[in-house]
Amino acid sequence: MLYSKLFGKTSKTSKQYDTKNAALLEQAGFVRQLMAGVYTYLPLGLRVLNKIAAIVRQGMNEVDGQEILMPILHPADIWKQSGGWDNVDVLFKLKSRADKDYALGQSEEEVVTPLIKDLVTSYKDLPIKPYQIHWKYRDELRAKSGIMRGREFLMKDMYGWFKDQNQFDVFYEQIKGKYLDIYKKVGLTAKVTEASGGAFSKKISYEFMVLTDAGEDNILYCEDCDYCVNQEIAKDKGSSCPKCKNKSLKPAKASEVGNIFDLGNKYQESFNLSFLDQDGKKQLGVMGCYGLGISRLMGVIVEKYNDEKGIIWPEIVAPYQFHLLHIGKDENVIAKANALYKQLLDRNIEIMYDDRDISAGEKLADSDLIGIPTRILISAKTLLQDSVEIKKRDEEKSSLIKISDFLKTI
Amino acid sequence: MLYSKLFGKTSKTSKQYDTKNAALLEQAGFVRQLMAGVYTYLPLGLRVLNKIAAIVRQGMNEVDGQEILMPILHPADIWKQSGGWDNVDVLFKLKSRADKDYALGQSEEEVVTPLIKDLVTSYKDLPIKPYQIHWKYRDELRAKSGIMRGREFLMKDMYGWFKDQNQFDVFYEQIKGKYLDIYKKVGLTAKVTEASGGAFSKKISYEFMVLTDAGEDNILYCEDCDYCVNQEIAKDKGSSCPKCKNKSLKPAKASEVGNIFDLGNKYQESFNLSFLDQDGKKQLGVMGCYGLGISRLMGVIVEKYNDEKGIIWPEIVAPYQFHLLHIGKDENVIAKANALYKQLLDRNIEIMYDDRDISAGEKLADSDLIGIPTRILISAKTLLQDSVEIKKRDEEKSSLIKISDFLKTI
Numbered sequence: 001m002l003y004s005k006l007f008g009k010t011s012k013t014s015k016q017y018d019t020k021n022a023a024l025l026e027q028a029g030f031v032r033q034l035m036a037g038v039y040t041y042l043p044l045g046l047r048v049l050n051k052i053a054a055i056v057r058q059g060m061n062e063v064d065g066q067e068i069l070m071p072i073l074h075p076a077d078i079w080k081q082s083g084g085w086d087n088v089d090v091l092f093k094l095k096s097r098a099d100k101d102y103a104l105g106q107s108e109e110e111v112v113t114p115l116i117k118d119l120v121t122s123y124k125d126l127p128i129k130p131y132q133i134h135w136k137y138r139d140e141l142r143a144k145s146g147i148m149r150g151r152e153f154l155m156k157d158m159y160g161w162f163k164d165q166n167q168f169d170v171f172y173e174q175i176k177g178k179y180l181d182i183y184k185k186v187g188l189t190a191k192v193t194e195a196s197g198g199a200f201s202k203k204i205s206y207e208f209m210v211l212t213d214a215g216e217d218n219i220l221y222c223e224d225c226d227y228c229v230n231q232e233i234a235k236d237k238g239s240s241c242p243k244c245k246n247k248s249l250k251p252a253k254a255s256e257v258g259n260i261f262d263l264g265n266k267y268q269e270s271f272n273l274s275f276l277d278q279d280g281k282k283q284l285g286v287m288g289c290y291g292l293g294i295s296r297l298m299g300v301i302v303e304k305y306n307d308e309k310g311i312i313w314p315e316i317v318a319p320y321q322f323h324l325l326h327i328g329k330d331e332n333v334i335a336k337a338n339a340l341y342k343q344l345l346d347r348n349i350e351i352m353y354d355d356r357d358i359s360a361g362e363k364l365a366d367s368d369l370i371g372i373p374t375r376i377l378i379s380a381k382t383l384l385q386d387s388v389e390i391k392k393r394d395e396e397k398s399s400l401i402k403i404s405d406f407l408k409t410i
Numbered sequence: 411m412l413y414s415k416l417f418g419k420t421s422k423t424s425k426q427y428d429t430k431n432a433a434l435l436e437q438a439g440f441v442r443q444l445m446a447g448v449y450t451y452l453p454l455g456l457r458v459l460n461k462i463a464a465i466v467r468q469g470m471n472e473v474d475g476q477e478i479l480m481p482i483l484h485p486a487d488i489w490k491q492s493g494g495w496d497n498v499d500v501l502f503k504l505k506s507r508a509d510k511d512y513a514l515g516q517s518e519e520e521v522v523t524p525l526i527k528d529l530v531t532s533y534k535d536l537p538i539k540p541y542q543i544h545w546k547y548r549d550e551l552r553a554k555s556g557i558m559r560g561r562e563f564l565m566k567d568m569y570g571w572f573k574d575q576n577q578f579d580v581f582y583e584q585i586k587g588k589y590l591d592i593y594k595k596v597g598l599t600a601k602v603t604e605a606s607g608g609a610f611s612k613k614i615s616y617e618f619m620v621l622t623d624a625g626e627d628n629i630l631y632c633e634d635c636d637y638c639v640n641q642e643i644a645k646d647k648g649s650s651c652p653k654c655k656n657k658s659l660k661p662a663k664a665s666e667v668g669n670i671f672d673l674g675n676k677y678q679e680s681f682n683l684s685f686l687d688q689d690g691k692k693q694l695g696v697m698g699c700y701g702l703g704i705s706r707l708m709g710v711i712v713e714k715y716n717d718e719k720g721i722i723w724p725e726i727v728a729p730y731q732f733h734l735l736h737i738g739k740d741e742n743v744i745a746k747a748n749a750l751y752k753q754l755l756d757r758n759i760e761i762m763y764d765d766r767d768i769s770a771g772e773k774l775a776d777s778d779l780i781g782i783p784t785r786i787l788i789s790a791k792t793l794l795q796d797s798v799e800i801k802k803r804d805e806e807k808s809s810l811i812k813i814s815d816f817l818k819t820i
Binding site for chain 1: 449514525538547
């Protein structure tokens, strides 16, 4: 991509931001806020979002999830049937011209349960785990923290049905592990945290928490073992770790990047869903839901990977892998940079080329702000040695490398 | 994919459908209706939708479009600013708990124009053409025709800004050609049809029409040349073609699969947007919008490609390329089918394998209903000759081919 042509460049604003992700993603040209909690993803931002989504999708397919796409616009009756119409305070409600009531999906149990009822009849077809990656809506009184707490946000939501608690539990452990893998892949360490089942369930649920000052959850965690609990349900806040007994629990702020729930048979009862067991008897089975916030994950990655100069994208989610720029107005330098850009494009390398005729200082500052992992700099000086200067965004040192050698290593 | 595990199989329903796409897509397990005009895409349906979207995306990138993603949830003020709040009758409106007014995106001029104002200042940056592929909402009084006329539908919408009418016109011709290419790729012949600019513009707009009885538009077209006009704006309905003068115009039913508009400077005026020209003077430039209905296109493809047995997917949008099935309970047959499935998977071939233990008649009927382009059948009889029977969905004849030869040709 030629930076001169890119829709959405860096900008300096005097706007006040409540979090680093809000500030950096706007200033670096990844997103634009339409209103609190609602964002447009510009080309750079959409590339990152799609990369995170692809990693999550692959993970869900690896645990035999089946991708579907459910509606955002819901008829009111399914929400009345589950009780959510009156009980879910963040549910957006609307009326059509013809005076029909609708809701906007904030979770899809009400859609997917009747679908299962329609499509699956026998225990033999269980477990079954449809999932989607789609936009969700929450009527938040206070949307804040950039893309971390939105009224509109992209989420992966999987729903699972199991013939019994044992089959449910086996998958519960499997998906816990898969979630931790996914966070690790994108550069985050998440803690599996005991939490309340919330409006969904009386059972304990698990939240996946990443420690960050921008988070809005308060957790207690053990520094010795992996025990972690949401302060909302912690009983003895001053006591030692109930798991390893070694240390007292430490408080921290954290951001929830996923949650998994044991929903028992709540929705089977609401929607009169049952499965036939081996004896032809109706059984309710056990249902679970497994959420993972994709736009939020993007925000948390930025909270974690930045310095005073800008974002430092982990390679796996970076919008491009290389950021090429030339310094100076020397025609030969520009020609060499143009040629290298073309060579890298021909090799299908993900490259952004800052071809603008602006000062070296501005270009270097922009490249640090945007945070592409590897910077390739060409100047009259580097060309004296037929070289480019390579610098990793997360390292201080740079190194000269012959252009011919550089092309070989790629 | 093992058909036995697939979420969403074929079903026989006694439901009445108004169109073939509504009937076939539900019966073959591609979609499920949640309410009139609102559908869930099951795994097979989502694969087709994604393939169409990918073709459209590639086309838009080829004309220098830049993909972004704009919100669905809009603040009311932008719609009030453009006048759409009171004038667009299909606009879904809602209120938050905090009594704020919102609208659901049915088109995104109101979002993208302020974005351009924020991000683009100079004529030198024109033309610029952001686009998105995203869900749209229309408060239709009567949603009908399956996925062809939805309250919720997937659309590609591109918006372009040009420094003058000439620059606009050059791109208008370019995108017309690109649209025709895209329709051709997915197996459709579209007619460029003169139509009114509608609520958007007083100028003539162009609609892309595919002749189909399920369509809800009435057009007049010339059988000799490419002239085509929407009956709504046709002046002399009985007269000869105004372009070639050879024939009288023929009426037909058609479905609109795209439209392009010259919006002039309506939105620049509403949002006080201007660009600086070479002399530093403010100029409004010319704006266009270019829509292409992706979920509708899927419906139209089904209307066009079907027979009394089911759907006949064009290869380029088919959910899978091969439909493997075995006939009979012979263990050797099953083992050979399993082995072939594995070999094809290893080669990254898109294959659906009907591994169910049901009658040959049911399997063959299901494979015709689903409409995957090439059927591979293994039976005791074909194995006598170490062969499989290959049949194209759109041909009557089948042929035996040695398994080893078949693997070589793939």
